[in-house]
Amino acid sequence: MAQLEEFYENSEIFVTGGSGVVGKALIEKLLRSCNVKRIYVLLRSKKQLSAEQRLEKLRQAKIFQVLRMQKPDEVNKLVAIPGDVALPRLGISPNHHRQMKDVSIVFHCAATVRFDEPLRVALQLNVGGTLEALRFAEQLHQLRIFVHVSTFFSQTYLKRVEPKYYTSPMDWRVCLRLLDEIKDDGVLDALTSKLTVGFPNTYTFTKNLGESLINDYHKRLPVIIYRPSIVLFSVREPLPGYAPSLMGAMGLFSLVGAGLLKTVYIGRDIHLDLTPQDMGIKGLCYYAKAGYEAYRNGPPKELLVYQTSSKTHIPHTFIQMAERMDNMNLWYNGALLKNLMIPGCHYTENRFAYKFLVFTKQILPALIVDLLLMLFGRPPALMGIMRKSYHTLEVMKPFMFNNYDSPGTTDIADIIRLNRNTEFDVWDEYEYADSTERLITACNNMLVSIRHDLLNEDPSTLSKAQLIMRIKQCIYAAFRLYLLYKLLNWLWYRFLV
Numbered sequence: 279m280a281q282l283e284e285f286y287e288n289s290e291i292f293v294t295g296g297s298g299v300v301g302k303a304l305i306e307k308l309l310r311s312c313n314v315k316r317i318y319v320l321l322r323s324k325k326q327l328s329a330e331q332r333l334e335k336l337r338q339a340k341i342f343q344v345l346r347m348q349k350p351d352e353v354n355k356l357v358a359i360p361g362d363v364a365l366p367r368l369g370i371s372p373n374h375h376r377q378m379k380d381v382s383i384v385f386h387c388a389a390t391v392r393f394d395e396p397l398r399v400a401l402q403l404n405v406g407g408t409l410e411a412l413r414f415a416e417q418l419h420q421l422r423i424f425v426h427v428s429t430f431f432s433q434t435y436l437k438r439v440e441p442k443y444y445t446s447p448m449d450w451r452v453c454l455r456l457l458d459e460i461k462d463d464g465v466l467d468a469l470t471s472k473l474t475v476g477f478p479n480t481y482t483f484t485k486n487l488g489e490s491l492i493n494d495y496h497k498r499l500p501v502i503i504y505r506p507s508i509v510l511f512s513v514r515e516p517l518p519g520y521a522p523s524l525m526g527a528m529g530l531f532s533l534v535g536a537g538l539l540k541t542v543y544i545g546r547d548i549h550l551d552l553t554p555q556d557m558g559i560k561g562l563c564y565y566a567k568a569g570y571e572a573y574r575n576g577p578p579k580e581l582l583v584y585q586t587s588s589k590t591h592i593p594h595t596f597i598q599m600a601e602r603m604d605n606m607n608l609w610y611n612g613a614l615l616k617n618l619m620i621p622g623c624h625y626t627e628n629r630f631a632y633k634f635l636v637f638t639k640q641i642l643p644a645l646i647v648d649l650l651l652m653l654f655g656r657p658p659a660l661m662g663i664m665r666k667s668y669h670t671l672e673v674m675k676p677f678m679f680n681n682y683d684s685p686g687t688t689d690i691a692d693i694i695r696l697n698r699n700t701e702f703d704v705w706d707e708y709e710y711a712d713s714t715e716r717l718i719t720a721c722n723n724m725l726v727s728i729r730h731d732l733l734n735e736d737p738s739t740l741s742k743a744q745l746i747m748r749i750k751q752c753i754y755a756a757f758r759l760y761l762l763y764k765l766l767n768w769l770w771y772r773f774l775v
Contacts (some may be wrong), residue, residue, distance in 0.1 A: 282702050285567040286312035290380045290420075294320045294363055294411055295387030297332065299509055299522045300427055302341050303559045304385055306516060309352040310345045311701035316355050318378055320388065322362040322369075333358035340731045344516040363388045363407030368414050375417065382422045383566060386411045389427070389488075391525070393479040393673040397470045398463055404484035405450050405491060406457070412495050423500050423570040425562065426492045430507035430551060430585055430684070432485040434676065435476040438683040443503070443581040446490035447476060453487055478676035489583075496581040502569035505585035506558045507551035508677075511724040513707050515556040519723020522555055524732050526670075532728050533667055535609055537619030538644075538660070541635035542600075543671060544678040545627045550596045551682055553586045554720075560702045561586045564693050583688075590686030591711040597625045602714070603721050612725030613743035615735050618660070619643065620750050627679075640664050 286308060295301040296319035308314050319336070321329040337353045345352055359378070361369040370378075388411070390403045408426065415424045433444050453473070460466045470480065477483040492501050510527055512520040521528045533539035565584040572578050594602075600623065603609065609621035624639075626632050641664060648658035671678075687693070687708075694705050710716045729735045735743070 281696060282563055282567055282700065283312050285570070286314050286383075286563070288313065288315045289382055290314075290316045290318070290378070291383045291385065292318045292320070292359075292378060292381045292418075293385045293387060294368070294407075295389060295427070297321065297336055298387060298389075298391075299525070299555070300506070300558070300562075301385070301387040302336070302339060303512075303522065303555050304387065304562060305356070306341050306345055307556075307559045307563065309342075309355060310349060310516065314355060316357055318357045318359045318381065320359050320361045320363070320368060320370075323360070329358040329360035341516060341520070341522065363410060364402050366410060368407075368410050370414065375414075378418070380420050381418050382420045384411070384415050384418070384421065384424045385427065385562075385566070386425065387427045389485070391481060393481045394669075395480050396463065396467060397473070397480050397484075398457060398466050400480040400484040401453055401457055401487075404481070405487045406454055408488045408491055409450075409454070412491070412499065412501075415499055421500065423502065423566050423573070425566050425569065426488065426501060426503050427562070428489055428492075428503050428505045429482070429485050430505045430553075430587055431482050431677070431682070432489055432505065434478055434482050434680075434682075436682075439505075439585070439587075440685060441505070441583045441585045441688040443489065443493050443583055444486075446486050448473065448483075448487060448490075450487040450491045450494075479673060493581045497577045500570065500573035500577075502565060502572075502582040502584065504562050504565050505583065506553040506562075507585075507587050508553065509555055509558055510552045511554065511720070511727060512556040513554045513720055517723075517727065519720060519725075519727045520555065521724055521727040521732050528728065528732065530667070530670070531724065532732060533663070534623045535612065535614050535617070535621050535725060535728060537617050537621050538640070538663060539623060539667055540619070540639035541624045541626065541632055542678075543627070543629065543632040543675065544596060544625055546595065546597050546625075547681070548596050548678060549589070549592070549594075549681055550677065551684070552588045552592065554707070557704055557707050558586050560697070560704055561687060561693060563702060564697065565688070568689065585684065586687045587684040588686075588711070589682075589684045591708055593712050594714075594717060599717060599721070600625060602718060603725075606718055606722075608718070608722050608725055610744060610747060611722055612729050613740065613747045614729055614733060615739055615743045615746070616733055617743065617747065617750075618647065620747065620754055636668065640668075 291314055293301055293305060296305055305317055321332045323329060324332060333356060342353060359370060359374050388407055390400055415421055430439060433439050474483040489503055492503055495501055508527060524532060530539060569582050572582055604622050624635055644660035644664045647660050651658055694708060697703050698705055730737060
């Protein structure tokens with residue numbers, strides 16, 4: 279049995295944030311590749327659904343489609359734990375606490391990942407929630423390791439991020455005390471810009487505070503920090519190109535494919551630091567074991583921090599990747615039925631050009647379509663999408679014009695060597711990460727997954743969507759030729775006749 283599989287053998291595991299992108303991918307990998315005994319998932323009631331009902335919905339998630347085919351009974355190892363990271367001791371009842379007495383591994387993935395979250399909410403979830411998770415973990419007598427999932431961008435005031443703990447510019451205790459002392463959200467929001475100096479948003483600020491909190495516990499509990507960079511689609515597992523969510527980057531790719539997002543404001547030399555979902559999860563599973571082994575001889579002197587970063591193995595800038603997708607006509611290969619204009623996007627670092635293109639290629643078409651919809655008695659649909667996409671890109675702006683250096687993925691040589699030819703093998707992914715051919719294949723698989731897994735379009739409709747796209751391309755080409763004809767005709771009669 280491989281070392282990692284042996285580490286998780288017959289383990290009882292507790293996961294917070296199990297309904298999120300990282301949490302779901304982690305659960306899927308543990309169930310598919312390891313013989314765990316049980317996975318407890320913290321779930322709060324939401325949209326009139328109980329924790330049990332949300333767990334049943336989780337079991338039906340598309341990320342488990344391969345698991346359901348290969349090991350259909352494994353999803354029965356999932357157990358819902360009603361609770362909420364915003365509540366004392368996570369809101370877990372004494373009965374459920376006793377039920378989890380044999381939990382030995384905790385993955386704390388719960389967080390709000392909204393960049394523009396109000397400071398009160400971000401502090402409650404990303405700092406207060408972490409504190410409650412640690413307090414709960416202190417009651418677990420079989421605990422082997424507590425893994426706190428942070429972010430590579432928790433130190434945005436640095437140009438180079440090393441896998442180590444950095445002292446936080448603020449005291450997490452003071453910030454949590456502010457929640458009790460300042461009841462007026464307006465006052466707290468007014469203080470946000472002063473408290474978050476050096477951070478572009480409340481997300482990175484509160485994740486930084488969360489790391490400070492973990493550091494204060496690293497002598498009391500076996501704890502580590504895991505910092506993934508931008509979590510993107512999977513390279514290989516559970517399916518090649520699997521797209522996890524319409525949030526963030528995947529949502530923007532979907533809008534480009536739908537012909538709604540036509541321009542992005544980004545620097546030409548920007549290397550967005552990426553963590554493919556499956557590579558990040560394999561690293562996370564490895565780091566949990568590495569952290570456990572480090573604590574076997576007593577608490578380490580310094581807090582253990584691990585990170586996954588593409589800095590050392592993906593040479594392409596974001597624009598190079600995007601332009602290859604356009605040049606190779608990948609949008610046609612994954613053509614969407616839910617499509618307004620021809621897919622494709624213009625990338626610029628000129629603010630005036632960006633605003634002009636937003637107005638002419640996004641807002642005007644959306645206004646026209648919405649007006650037509652209202653004329654036919656239907657509610658407007660596109661302007662709301664345009665506002666959200668514009669706002670998303672605006673809050674992402676600090677990452678669109680800053681490159682962050684790093685030594686790459688922590689302990690990558692050991693990860694590759696120790697997991698070769700196992701369920702956690704990443705040799706192929708890292709060995710060919712700089713291959714243009716692999717990049718094209720991965721992006722093509724991603725677009726197919728967006729179509730099937732996120733937008734729920736049946737594969738049998740692909741040929742129809744491609745035909746519609748070709749018709750639109752012909753109409754667009756004819757329209758441009760007509761405009762050129764009219765321009766030349768005007769010039770002829772204006773200056774030559």
